[in-house]
Amino acid sequence: MKTTTRQFKDNARTALADTGLQSALDKMETGFVVNRANAAARLPEFEALRDQGRDIKNHTLEHLDFYLETFEANVQKAGGHVHWAATPEDARQIILDICRSVDAKTVTKGKSMIAEEIGLNEFLEENDIAPIETDLGEYIIQLRNEPPSHIIAPAIHVLKEQVADAFHEAHTDLDPGRSLEEPQALLDEARAILRQKYLDADVGITGANFLIAETGSSVIVTNEGNGDLTQTLPKIHIAVASLEKVVPTLEDASALLRLLARSATGQEFSSYTTFSTGPRRPEDPDGPEQYHVVLLDNGRADLLGTEVREVLRCIRCGACMNHCPVYGAVGGHAYGWVYPGPIGSVLTPTLIGVEEARHLPNASTFCGRCEAVCPMRIPLPKLMRHYREKAHEEKLTPAAERAGLGLWAFAARRPGLYRWAAGLVIRVLGALGRRRGRFASLPFASGWTRYRDLPAPQGQTFQQQWAARNGRRGRGA
């Protein structure tokens, strides 16, 4: 997909002015956020389960090579195939080769962020294979020719009128005068169209929420049942997953499943959780004849050895973006690549580079809500701060910003100078702003005052007040 991460600021400005997008995003706080809070409150063990989930993932990552090898051996034992892909190019080629082995014309797809990450649809189209997204949200955005804007609700930015427009344009065999005003009519139409696609497809491609080392299973979690039709009906099922999806046992997967739906949509459990192990058995009446797992690295093995390794615990529930004030204001497309929101602000610089994604770790107020709701307790603000520091160290930030920070650092290391300078600024600004109480513009601070007024300081500096207060209470610093 085309990356527009560099233009995050412009993207954000456009998003803020998009009234349709804004009304779509407004629903998030009343939907996902309230539902998650209720689901967590209904389960007294929820916080303890989060600790346990973090520990399971840490244990697995600490022995990732062992669990991947075990997973591979058990897939093979069940008659399936495991393919290791170091890069997106490798993964795409492996999938294409499998599709070509049966001369595939159409491929149905369950929702997969890894397929987005490797740009699979575009590549299959270039090679004359038609990929058909089957998750309703993914289907809508495929028709609209745009990337997902949320990792579990890919069409969250689309209004129902826009869905109707897309269906009128795409489904030209149907009566052009039909009414698509009601969401139910839209759903029924998509259901009918996609039903035939499932039955006709040569290959079904899904992602995986988990891979289970003990059994060699891939696990998908859906509400629609599209993933199950995708992986049951065609001759071949391919699951694409990144390395860190592996967990040791069915018990470990169950422990994480107790967190996934509750954190994502606030459901107790999603409608369908399916564990797939190998191809159709000789006595089975249905199911795919071949079962393949494509394991994607794309930088994750190296990432395991860095300060941001904790991001590999992510189970892609989307809670961080549901609770993020920045995501809530600008939506997912502004982030410019596959993964939006706080998790995207950490993953994107990791996967496509700090230079390209420099703005994303700054797209945060550091309010900490993402970390507070992350079921895997990933310290997202800390990891964003890591990339802010890295961008500074690599001199990727603007010269003026670095000069300003340099000046501040110079003063901060000289407490006497710092106190004197801060006191001076407070006195001068306080005197200048006494009449209006605020500044609509200030030299060197236009970045701030362009969007809001700066209140005029009153009284003393923080340090002066702190010293006076502690003196009054008779306490040392």
Added chain:
Amino acid sequence: MSSGRDAILARVRKSLARGPVDDGTRAELQARLSGHPRGIIPARSNRDHGAQVDLFVEMAEAVAATVDRVASPDGVPDAVGDYLAQHNLGADIRMAPDDWLESIDWTQRPTLAVTKGPSAGKDEVSVTAAFSAVAETGTLLLHSGPSSPTTLNFLPDNHVVVLRSSQVVGAYEDAWDQLRAAGAMPRAVNFITGPSRTGDIEQTIMLGAHGPRRLHIILVDDG
């Protein structure tokens, strides 16, 4: 792609600052796999069996499944027939070739037209058995095999599952224990919690996205 494999594993080990796991660690990890220890089990399902069955019903109904409790297997054909009538469905049912389902005398409801086998997408109603059911979240567990075609769980608009109350367990882990005792991991294990649904259009929940529009559970009291 063995070179890709080896290079990836080498990078993983480099990041972990070690070589392949040593024999002692390997033995520990193998023991963890074969012992598959349980973690925290929510207390909500820790109750006597009758109350677990009630919890299952409550949780399943909360996610828009319908539940009909019948006193014995003899009541199943009428329960199916009544369900079809209630929803104005035809008399055709596509049934899983399951021994227990076949032991029921379906001629008690002569109007039912029963055929058996997987679905090719033309069936309006499927009737399947379940392997077990999990009280914790009102979840049915069905798995693939000669007596349980997976297509019956997803293609028909109406999925009727006949469950015996003795099959209800408290937590997912209890179901895994039973499944392991039954033999090797089946090709597909389906946890089913309510009918198919989507919230992908303006976050409005609608039932019947791609899988069944309705999930009906006939719960047979067998002690």
